[in-house]
Amino acid sequence: MKIKFLNLPCLCLVFYCPIFWAFNATALGLAGTRANDVTSIEYNGLSPVIQIHTARIFTDYERHGFFRIGLLPIPVAENVQIQIRSADYLTNALYELHSWDDPSAGVKRLELRTLEIGLFGDKQPRLSAVTARVGQNGTLELSTVSLFDAADQQMSIPKATLQIAGSSTGWLCWNCDGQSQHVFLFKPKPDKTP
DSSP states (O other): OOOEEETTEEEEEEEOOOOOHHHHHHHHTTTTTTTEEEEEEEEETTTTEEEEEEEEEEEEEETTHHHHHHHHEEEEEEEEEEEEEGGHHHHHGGGGGGGGOGGGTTOOEEEEEEEEEEETTSSSSSSSEEEEEESSSSSSEEEEEEHHHOOOOEEEEEEEEOOOTTTTTTTEEEEEETTEEETTOOOOOOOOOO
C-alpha cells in the first residue's frame, strides 16, 4: 500500500499513488506547478519499507555557466530524504526515475537537489549528495557526495554513480586518483554496544 501526503497552499490531500505525479505535472509544462512537503510511504503489512519526503517540487531551468535557459525547463525536487528497509527496496523507491532519461521521448531530466538516502533506524543518512540526476542503465549521477562509514566517519567524493536498478543495486562507484572505487552502501552497521 502506498500513501502520499501533499501540502499545497491551503490544501492537504492524501493519495494512493507514487510521489512522482508532481514531477509529471512539471514535465507536462504546467507552468508554476509546485508542491511542498510531499511524503510517500510504502508498507509491507504494518511495517514501512520505503519513505520518501520531498520539501519542495518545482520547475527550474537548465543552466549554462551563469545563465538559465528559459527554453529548457527541468523538474526539480529539493531536500529529498529517502529511507528504506534494505537495498532490496532502493529499486522500488526510485523506480519511476528511470522514465526521466529518455531523450527519444523528449523527456526532461529530473534533478534532485540535496538528496539523502538512509536505512530506517540509522541516526544519519548513508549517503548525501548536493545534486543527483538520472543516468544511463539504472543509475543516479551524483555530485558533491558525502558517505558515512561504519564508524560514522565522513568521506567526501566530488562525483559518483549510484546503481538504483539491476543486480548491482546499492553499489556506489567513483574514481579516485585514476582508480575505480566501489562500495555497497547498505551493509548493516556493527552493533556498538559493549
